[in-house]
Each structure stands twice: as structure tokens, then as C-alpha cells.
Amino acid sequence: MQSFTKASKCFQMLISQSFFQRYIREIKTQTPRLEKALKKKRFFGESGFVLLVVPITTFCLGTWQVKRRKWKIELIKSLEEKTQSPPVELPLSLEEISEMEYRPVIVRGEFDHSREMKIGPRSNLLKEGGGLLTTGTGGGFHIITPFKLADREQTILVNRGWVRGDHADPRTRREGQVQGEVEIGGIVRLEEKRYPMTPKGNFRETGYWLYRDLEKMAKTAGTEPIFIDQDLRTSIPGGPLGGQTRISLRNEHFSYIITWYTLSLITFVMWYRRYIRPPPPSTAFDYIRKSLK
Secondary structure, X not given: OHHHXXXXXXXXXXXXXXXXXXXXXXXXXXXXXXXXXXXXXXOOHHHHHHHHHHHXXXXXXXXXXXXXXXXXXXXXXXXXXXXXXXXXXXXXXHHHHOOOOOOEEEEEEEEOHHHOEEEEEEEOOOOOOOOHHHOOOOEEEEEEEEEEEOOOOOEEEEEEEEEEHHHOOHHHHHHXXXXXXXXXXXXXXXOOOOOOOOOOOOHHHHOOEOOOOHHHHHHHHOOOOOEEEEOOOOOOOOOOEOOOOOOOOOOOHHHHHHHHHHHHHHHHHHHHHHHOOXXXXXXXXXXXXXXXX
16 A cells, blocks of 8 residues: 555656656756766876876787787798798808808718717607607607818708607617718708796706707807708608708787787776766656655
């Protein structure tokens, strides 16, 4: 009965002319809550401008990463194409060689197996194996051998390729320890940067290098700081499996793009809610509800 009385009262107010006149008078004489909120938030002051820098900056960083990703993809593609270009003779100048990374070259000379070194652990980059010594893709080593050039008084370092861990000892692969002058093809490589979490290692203690530290390796072997990865085509039967060149360029720009754009969206929404979006305005139903109390 009580709820029916309230409903009846509400209906009478709605149809009452005095109610509508009163409601219109309230609208005319009072500034709506929405207008007040907008006026209040029209000038958000220095703090608003300062905080707006955050979403703008993160958006710019995300856009920059989009361009960086496109550049990195094109760079990797160009390096892959470079490794497939026709081989050339190894230049005499070290300065010229330093600008030829990933370029195929041809060299003639003789291996010095007495100064052989290893880099490891490494996995086989090729699915196909060249025999018992190179079957599989598990842990192993890259065999690095000094190579005395036939046309000049220089000795360089050649990564002959990958062998399984149980064939790291040259005595287990005598067939592949070729003697005499040979012609091989390979890819020019430069110094390899050590990743922050990679230990420096100690060749004297472990007997192998953890990464391609070209300067120290050349000094240890008594060679020039010139390094090539021997290709698969000129690999010696019974020896390491060549063709172990990896285009090692980090390309994590997509994750950076997601991170920066997400931060930009979140911080902009927070800024908008704080400085732009007003609280919901009062409605006729809110007014009726207050009148019934």
C-alpha cells in the first residue's frame, strides 16, 4: 500500500504543471553540473601539461620503434642477400676487410692444424649432416684453424665448421685434417659482441672460447685479426661441417612497439579521466528522486 502511494504521488508530480514549471525554473536559475565541470576543467594548469607529456612521449617512442623495426627487417634481408652474392678475392687492406662483413670471399692457402682452437658450445645450424662427425643438431663446437694465405705473408683464422662434442679432439677426425694447399670459400666475419649475461671465459683454462673474441683469438694464435666462416661447398670430407654463418641481429622491436603504445594509451586515459572527462551530470530522474525524499 505504501509503495502504491509513493507511485501515485510520483505520477501526480509528473502530470502537475507546477512541477514542470519548478523544474524549468531550476534549470534556468542554476548552472547544470555538466557546465560547472567543464568550466572547472577547461584550464588544467601546469600539472596537466606536464602529465600530458607522458602519453605523447610514449606514443612517439612507439612510432619510432615501428620505423626501427622496418629498418631492421630490411637490414637483415640485405645481409642475407649479401651472403648469396658472388665471392671475391680477399682484399689486402684490413680497413677494407672491416667493411666486408657477410661478404663471400675465396682464399687459397694451407691450414695449420697444430694451432687449432674451438668456440663453444654451439649447435649445428644445418639440418643435413656431412657424415658421422657432423650428424645431429645438439651441442658441439666450431673448429677455428689458422690458415696461411698462399699469395701473401698473412695468416688468418678460418671457422671450418661444426663438429659434435665427442669429436672436438682432432685425433678423432684425422681424415678431415687436410694437408697441403687448398682453395676454400667463406664469409667474412668481424668481432662478436659479448652479451651482458655471457661470461668472459678463459681459453687457457677451458680450452675453448665462448664467443668470437677476434682480437684475443688472433693474438693467441699469432694471426691477423681476419676471420671467415668456411662455406658448406668447400668443406673437407670427414672434417667439420661448414656453412655455419648466422645472421645475428636482434630484432625485438615488435615487443617494444606493444610496450610503448600500451603505456601511451594507459597514461592518456588516466590523464583524460583526471583533466577532461567531467562527472556525469544530474538528470531529471535524479531531481525527482531528491524531491521524493
